[in-house]
Amino acid sequence: MNALRRLGPALFAPVLAVVVAVVISSVVMAALHVNPLRVFEVMFDFGDTPSQQVTALVVIVNRAIPLFLAGLAVAVAFRMGLFNIGVEGQYRLATIMAAAAGAAVSLPAPLHVVLIVVVAMLVGALWAGIVAVLKVTRGVSEVISSIMLNFVALGLASYFLTGPFRGTAAGTQIVSTKEVPESGWVPSLNGILGALGLANPPRQLYGFLVIALVAGVGVAILLNRTRFGFDLRASGLSASAAVASGVDARGMVVKTMLLSGGIAGLIGLPDLLGSTHAYTTNFTAGLGFLGIAVSLLGRNRPGGIALAALLFAFLDRSLVPLQIADFPASVVTIFQGTIVLAVVIANEVARRVTRRAAERGTAEATEAGPTPGPGLTPPPGGSTDARQEVQA
Amino acid sequence: MMKAAALLLAGSMALAACASDEKSGGTASESSASGGGKDLKIGLAYDTGGRGDRSFNDSAYAGVEAAIKEHGGKLSELSPNADASNRADLLTQLADQGYNPIIAVGFAYGQDVVTVAKQYPDVDFAIVDSSAEGQGADNLTGLLFAENEGSFLAGVAAALKTETNHIGFVGGVDTELIHKFEAGYVAGATAVKPDITVDRQYISPEGDFSGFNDPAKGKIVAQGMFDAGADIVYHAAGGSGLGVFQAAAAAGKRAIGVDSDQYQTVDDPALQAVIMTSMLKRVDNAVQAYIDSFVDGSVKGGSDVINDLSTDGVGLATSGGFIDDIKSDIDEYKQKIVDGEITVPTEPTK
Numbered sequence: 001m002n003a004l005r006r007l008g009p010a011l012f013a014p015v016l017a018v019v020v021a022v023v024i025s026s027v028v029m030a031a032l033h034v035n036p037l038r039v040f041e042v043m044f045d046f047g048d049t050p051s052q053q054v055t056a057l058v059v060i061v062n063r064a065i066p067l068f069l070a071g072l073a074v075a076v077a078f079r080m081g082l083f084n085i086g087v088e089g090q091y092r093l094a095t096i097m098a099a100a101a102g103a104a105v106s107l108p109a110p111l112h113v114v115l116i117v118v119v120a121m122l123v124g125a126l127w128a129g130i131v132a133v134l135k136v137t138r139g140v141s142e143v144i145s146s147i148m149l150n151f152v153a154l155g156l157a158s159y160f161l162t163g164p165f166r167g168t169a170a171g172t173q174i175v176s177t178k179e180v181p182e183s184g185w186v187p188s189l190n191g192i193l194g195a196l197g198l199a200n201p202p203r204q205l206y207g208f209l210v211i212a213l214v215a216g217v218g219v220a221i222l223l224n225r226t227r228f229g230f231d232l233r234a235s236g237l238s239a240s241a242a243v244a245s246g247v248d249a250r251g252m253v254v255k256t257m258l259l260s261g262g263i264a265g266l267i268g269l270p271d272l273l274g275s276t277h278a279y280t281t282n283f284t285a286g287l288g289f290l291g292i293a294v295s296l297l298g299r300n301r302p303g304g305i306a307l308a309a310l311l312f313a314f315l316d317r318s319l320v321p322l323q324i325a326d327f328p329a330s331v332v333t334i335f336q337g338t339i340v341l342a343v344v345i346a347n348e349v350a351r352r353v354t355r356r357a358a359e360r361g362t363a364e365a366t367e368a369g370p371t372p373g374p375g376l377t378p379p380p381g382g383s384t385d386a387r388q389e390v391q392a
Numbered sequence: 393m394m395k396a397a398a399l400l401l402a403g404s405m406a407l408a409a410c411a412s413d414e415k416s417g418g419t420a421s422e423s424s425a426s427g428g429g430k431d432l433k434i435g436l437a438y439d440t441g442g443r444g445d446r447s448f449n450d451s452a453y454a455g456v457e458a459a460i461k462e463h464g465g466k467l468s469e470l471s472p473n474a475d476a477s478n479r480a481d482l483l484t485q486l487a488d489q490g491y492n493p494i495i496a497v498g499f500a501y502g503q504d505v506v507t508v509a510k511q512y513p514d515v516d517f518a519i520v521d522s523s524a525e526g527q528g529a530d531n532l533t534g535l536l537f538a539e540n541e542g543s544f545l546a547g548v549a550a551a552l553k554t555e556t557n558h559i560g561f562v563g564g565v566d567t568e569l570i571h572k573f574e575a576g577y578v579a580g581a582t583a584v585k586p587d588i589t590v591d592r593q594y595i596s597p598e599g600d601f602s603g604f605n606d607p608a609k610g611k612i613v614a615q616g617m618f619d620a621g622a623d624i625v626y627h628a629a630g631g632s633g634l635g636v637f638q639a640a641a642a643a644g645k646r647a648i649g650v651d652s653d654q655y656q657t658v659d660d661p662a663l664q665a666v667i668m669t670s671m672l673k674r675v676d677n678a679v680q681a682y683i684d685s686f687v688d689g690s691v692k693g694g695s696d697v698i699n700d701l702s703t704d705g706v707g708l709a710t711s712g713g714f715i716d717d718i719k720s721d722i723d724e725y726k727q728k729i730v731d732g733e734i735t736v737p738t739e740p741t742k
Contacts, residue, residue: 052488059481154600162598173499173522173569175598202484202511271477281601282500284477316473320485323470329442 013343013350020342025335034327042325043318054193055201056317062205063313064306065212065270066284070291071298071305072219073124073264077142078300079223080256081236086131086146087264088288089153094124095268096157096177099279100165102272103178112184116273117211120265127153128261129254136250142257150288157279167278176280186211186273206274215263216302232256264288293336297343312336432465434683435491437482439498442471446657447630448675452497452520455679463687476500483508487515493686495679496520499569505532516691518682520675521569523696534696535678539569540576540736541729542671542706543626546648547580548725549669549708550624551588552718553646558589560617562636564604564629566594573628573650573671575740583725583734591617592740595632603632610635618643624668626650634658640666646714651675655711670709678705702730 026036046056070087077084098120107115130149134140167178188204223229234242235252243249267287272279294312298304315332323329434456438449456467468491470482479501486494487508493516496505502522509517509529517532524534550559561577563570574592581588593613596603603609610632614625618639626648627636633649640647641662649655649670658664678699685691699705708715708722715722728734 047488055484059478063477158597158600173567174502280503281598282476284475286475290475316478317481319473320470320478320481324468324485324489326468329471 013346016349017339017342017346020346021335021339024338024342025331028334028338029331032328034331038325039322039327039331042321042327043315045321050199051201054199055203058193058201058203058205060310060313060317061209062203062270062274063316064309065206065209066267066287067290067294067309067312068212068306069215069263069267069270070287071294071309072216072291072302073260073267073288074291074295075298075300075302075305076219076223076232076263077256077260078295079236080232080252081239082253082256082260083143084128084131084146084257084260084264085143085292086128086149086153086288087260087267087291088286089146089150090124090127090261090264091267091288092157092283092285093127093153094120094265095272095283096160096165096279097123098265098269099177099180099272100160102180102184103167103278106181107183109183112181113186113273116180116184117266117269120269121262122265124265125258125262128257128264132254132257135257136253161279161281165279174281176276176278179278180273184273185277186269188274204274206270208270208274211266212270215266216306219263220302228255267291293340297340299347311339432460432463432683432687433489433491434460434465434467435483435486435489435494436467436469437479437486437494437496437501438469438471439500440472440476441631443469445631447651448520448673449497451652451673451675452495452679455676456495456683458676459680459683459687463683480504480508483517484511487512492516493518493683493691495682497675498522516686516693518679520678524694525696527694530694532693533682533691535675535682536696536698537673537675537678537706538698538700538736539628539671539673539706540572540579540738541701542673542708543573543576543628544580544583544729544734544736545701545708545722545726546626546669546671547577547582548584548722549580549715549718550577550626550648551581551584552721553668553715554585554588554624556621556623557585557587558591558621558623560591560614560622560625561593562610562613562617562625562627562629562632563592563594564610564627564632565596565601566598566603570594570628571740572738573626575737577626578740579737580725584721589622591620591622593617595629604630606632607635607638611639614639614647615643618645624648626671628671634663637663637666649709653709653711655709664712667712668714669712672707672709674699674705674707677703701726 029036029039046053070091073087074084098116101119102112102116105112105115127149131142131146134145135142161175161177165177166175168176186207189207189209190200190205193205194200223233231242231247231252234245235247235249239249268283271284276283290312294305294308297308297311298306315336319329319332322331436452436456441449443449443453453469460467468486468489470486472479472482483494483496483505495518497520499522501519505517505519506527506529509532513531515531518535519532520535521537522534523536524532559581561574563574578590578592581590594603595606595609595613610627610629614627614636617625623645624647625636625640625645627633628650629636633654636647637658646666646668649667651673652670653672654670655664655667658667678697682697701707710716725734729736
């Protein structure tokens, strides 16, 4: 009973969101004369042979890695109440700089990868740093400056690609930077799949998964177990209260944006170091904006963001089988949209339900009263998790 | 939160498990049906924009449709996701499902199709607008077009029709491919009138593909040319071309469309009236011819099929009847190109 009581509110929001999204999109599909049951069947069909099934999983995980990093980058700033909409420009500029740096030097394997990662994080952090400096010195809203710097970053990336960093000869239709030598590639994890007794798929599982996991765990520890993380979350909840208790607000803005930009710099690297090995004119764009949705869906927590990224990647993969089965691809777009909406609404509903329950609890006894302190949470997160964390 | 996550994951796993159980029966029967080599299963992977772009992708679809009418068989058509990051997956899945041949539409597939073609040596692939030569995949055919030759005729038509001895060219993105349009157009116009003024401008630089889908900028660029005295503007700018037509309608001047017969595909009668002709790129013919050769077993992989004026792979549209009076002149130039009397350049003179 006690366990159920504790788990109930935490589960309530995500389950409610998924159920609502499934119901709404089913209704829409039915209205479009598409059988929703068939659609879900196709979405969960990963193929007949073990090799196809593992390929499907690899495709999903490979897509989820950059989405996870993008969500993480957005979330770090979000937790402090900063909207870093410039993740898009930060990662595009960082990726081309990292690709150029990686192609320019030749180092032993681990050092080469480290250099590329460091360059990417530095460029991302510096680009985000401009936003922070503008905010603390001139009071420019980070929303405006980060959006506008996206255009500058994309223009710069385009200039570098076709100008100084151009690696392809004239006459090719897809322009790319020089290829990063093999010592700079991150090896795939297919060997581990084999060791687990799974079929070896033709697609390579990005080795960057390990780095992404390290980044996720690092951010979780930083936010929840350090003084810096506490200051960050406190500033996010109430800037004035944080300042009053001795937090250096300006310094926090700069540090948080640098961190967010540094993580943003990693977004393009799974693709760069795992498959393309060069920045090209058709390098994946738009991940920075998807990261905002992923972060929202994951309630700005690394664990939640990982799940949200997997969900988005899963939906993305199902686009292909759905089209092969003659279903309109827009079904997935509808599903994605309703999920994001449902999560936002469900979070709010769950927050109110918990608060009411907590108020009732305090009235009856004092043991389950809402405790301030470690349960600091940002706006869409709600106090549900705060209570869980406190009680756990 | 972690517990919630675990439960959610477990739930979805369970769902996945039962869903795939149900499914396996259906797919098995489907795939055994495709085993009998007689049924043609054509896979078509679209460029960004997908079906319904009234241009490139629709043209490819029309070609497959015509081929299916002739040979029978079925078609599966796929569009990439919003950021087009799953191009390789589209091709892989089609190959896994037993589709053969598989046609990739647009040069953006250029690298992915080579990779996938090497992974599936028993499947035939074709790529529109990208070369297969020297890529090391002998089951891949490139379907190329002599856009410079078609554009030459567009230049001839513009030079014959201009009253101000001043015409214009709007390119979408400053790339090799669009340079071919510009080079042919300028060569055609100067062949008729050596002293003609041709304004040339690109909407976005190389590496930034927004110029293919920015009607507002297309309008501004064309407006500038009309203001400067041009009276006919040819666009090779994809979706931005709509802006060029709008500018022509506003200025009371004329424009030349591209890729498909835009007189037929633009909805607005006011815009229809300004489209003097369109430079046709017969993706439909090329795709149909490729499937024909696949059916009779004469596909030559590892090489390119070049669709030019001699095969009617490119040409001018006559809808609206605006260029009927100069038809004989255009045909004359066309014949000279086919006979090799005129060689059309592929790179513009600066």
